Amino acid sequence: MSVKISVSINGKKYTSEVEPRQLLVYHLREALGLTGSHVGCDTSSCGACTVLVDGQAVKSCTTLAAQVDGCNVITVEGLAKNGSLHPIQEGFKEEHGLQCGFCTPGMIMAAADLLQNNPDPSETEIRHALEGNFCRCTGYHNIVRSIQWAANKLKETNAAVL
Amino acid sequence: MIPANFEYHRAGSVDEALSLLAQPDVYTKVLSGGHSLIPALKLRLSQPGALVDIARIAELRYIRQDGNYILIGSTSTHKDIANSALLAQHIAMLPEAAGLIGDPQVRNVGTIGGSIAHADPAADWPGVLLAADAEIVLRSQAGSRTLAAQDFFLGFYSTALQEGEIVTEIRVPIPAAGTKSTYQKFMQPASRFAIVGCAAVVQVSNGTCSKVRVAFNGVADACFRDVNVENALAGKAPTAENIAAAAAQAAQGVSILSDHYAAEDYRKHLAEVYAKRALTVVAG
Ligand SMILES: Cc1cc2nc3c(=O)[nH]c(=O)nc-3n(C[C@H](O)[C@H](O)[C@H](O)COP(=O)(O)OP(=O)(O)OC[C@H]3O[C@@H](n4cnc5c(N)ncnc54)[C@H](O)[C@@H]3O)c2cc1C
Ligand code: FES
Numbered sequence: 349m350s351v352k353i354s355v356s357i358n359g360k361k362y363t364s365e366v367e368p369r370q371l372l373v374y375h376l377r378e379a380l381g382l383t384g385s386h387v388g389c390d391t392s393s394c395g396a397c398t399v400l401v402d403g404q405a406v407k408s409c410t411t412l413a414a415q416v417d418g419c420n421v422i423t424v425e426g427l428a429k430n431g432s433l434h435p436i437q438e439g440f441k442e443e444h445g446l447q448c449g450f451c452t453p454g455m456i457m458a459a460a461d462l463l464q465n466n467p468d469p470s471e472t473e474i475r476h477a478l479e480g481n482f483c484r485c486t487g488y489h490n491i492v493r494s495i496q497w498a499a500n501k502l503k504e505t506n507a508a509v510l
Numbered sequence: 511m512i513p514a515n516f517e518y519h520r521a522g523s524v525d526e527a528l529s530l531l532a533q534p535d536v537y538t539k540v541l542s543g544g545h546s547l548i549p550a551l552k553l554r555l556s557q558p559g560a561l562v563d564i565a566r567i568a569e570l571r572y573i574r575q576d577g578n579y580i581l582i583g584s585t586s587t588h589k590d591i592a593n594s595a596l597l598a599q600h601i602a603m604l605p606e607a608a609g610l611i612g613d614p615q616v617r618n619v620g621t622i623g624g625s626i627a628h629a630d631p632a633a634d635w636p637g638v639l640l641a642a643d644a645e646i647v648l649r650s651q652a653g654s655r656t657l658a659a660q661d662f663f664l665g666f667y668s669t670a671l672q673e674g675e676i677v678t679e680i681r682v683p684i685p686a687a688g689t690k691s692t693y694q695k696f697m698q699p700a701s702r703f704a705i706v707g708c709a710a711v712v713q714v715s716n717g718t719c720s721k722v723r724v725a726f727n728g729v730a731d732a733c734f735r736d737v738n739v740e741n742a743l744a745g746k747a748p749t750a751e752n753i754a755a756a757a758a759q760a761a762q763g764v765s766i767l768s769d770h771y772a773a774e775d776y777r778k779h780l781a782e783v784y785a786k787r788a789l790t791v792v793a794g
């Protein structure tokens with residue numbers, strides 16, 4: 349048995365037939381070719397699979413594709429506009445916020461959730477906002493700086509996060 | 511990890527969810543935030559024939575005052591509760607505990623109803639609701655019933671919830687003026703589940719502690735109220751010595767969990783430390 353879902357992903361409407369057991373992250377990666385959302389742990393722990401569902405950060409390895417029927421999903425592929433990087437992506441580039449880059453899409457989406465709710469976060473608030481995201485390379489310091497860079501850039505340009 | 515197959519239904523109302531749950535011959539489970547159930551499905555610890563998704567039932571998601579109670583709809587997320595000014599004003603340990611659950615992604619979707627139905631011994635809501643003297647409202651096609659939290663939590667992953675029933679509401683009595691509450695936890699560093707979590711409620715008036723309620727998560731195979739600690743502080747002045755003496759009674763006569771995070775004697779020690787911290791916040 350399959351269910352029909354209709355989801356807006358990065359501003360584009362997709363209508364698909366999915367098995368109810370299909371997890372959102374595999375639907376994105378395997379059915380739609382959106383491989384930016386990574387599967388790090390597959391056990392809800394690492395946050396590499398984080399996407400925004402109706403504006404909120406969610407672990408897509410712990411979400412059924414069927415649950416997001418009718419929702420608005422944004423993945424890391426949906427952030428760059430007209431060929432220029434999103435300020436959060438720019439921040440990761442400027443502040444060397446990645447090494448292998450595996451955790452980066454999830455970090456960026458968690459940061460997007462944070463900055464929407466708190467445009468001027470303290471270092472402590474940024475660290476708390478990343479509690480659901482693991483990085484095995486950077487030691488987190490540069491990730492925090494990247495998000496601070498993005499917060500400043502968004503403030504200076506008076507831009508909305510999304 | 512891929513779950514075994516199941517049918518998926520999204521209910522638009524409680525009545526619809528109850529009738530879907532009552533289907534004979536299909537083992538049907540409620541799906542709320544999915545942050546305990548989906549991991550269990552992926553590990554195939556649970557293999558239901560059908561899921562009824564209740565997360566988007568609008569009539570189940572609210573936090574509002576009704577007389578001397580604050581009513582919390584069961585699909586309210588941990589984030590909804592963490593952000594509730596109404597709860598912060600009247601019973602601060604609820605938003606405090608909500609903000610300590612998991613991580614932002616978990617709090618965005620996990621719900622209070624799902625957490626208490628699951629009754630993980632390391633979950634935060636069970637002990638908090640015991641200390642709050644909360645009531646749990648359950649509905650089935652046969653009608654609705656209200657249980658004291660004390661009668662709802664029965665043991666290790668075990669509750670009074672029966673087949674065909676849904677948790678619809680949590681009723682939290684508003685404590686008398688001058689009552690303070692807190693939740694203090696020592697968390698597993700990766701998942702943030704409670705290794706020891708202590709919820710405490712105390713009213714201090716005329717230099718005396720009364721209405722003392724203390725409950726623990728994570729210490730035993732289910733949440734429990736610690737009457738030894740409560741009785742040791744009730745009627746006493748809120749001095750550091752009295753608080754320390756009461757906290758020293760923590761987790762006496764209970765069978766204490768032991769695992770690779772914390773051995774039995776260490777957990778017992780943590781229970782005393784966290785009782786002392788919690789009581790110092792509310793009475794110190
Ligand atoms: C990485 C991670 C970290 C976590 N950390 C913590 C933590 O620190 N503290 C903590 O307390 N929890 C923690 N959790 C668990 C989290 O709080 C879950 O959200 C919660 O336990 C279950 O709520 P849910 O809405 O996700 O329920 P679901 O997973 O949808 O359901 C759980 C169970 O309850 C049943 N159910 C759900 N809703 C109802 C209802 N209204 N009536 C009857 N039955 C129902 C389901 O059938 C299922 O058996 C964590 C989870 C993850 C993935
Ligand atoms: S892959 Fe989803 S949390 Fe790790």
Ligand code: FES
Binds near residue numbers: 445448451452483
């Ligand atoms: S950059 Fe390698 S895991 Fe974070």
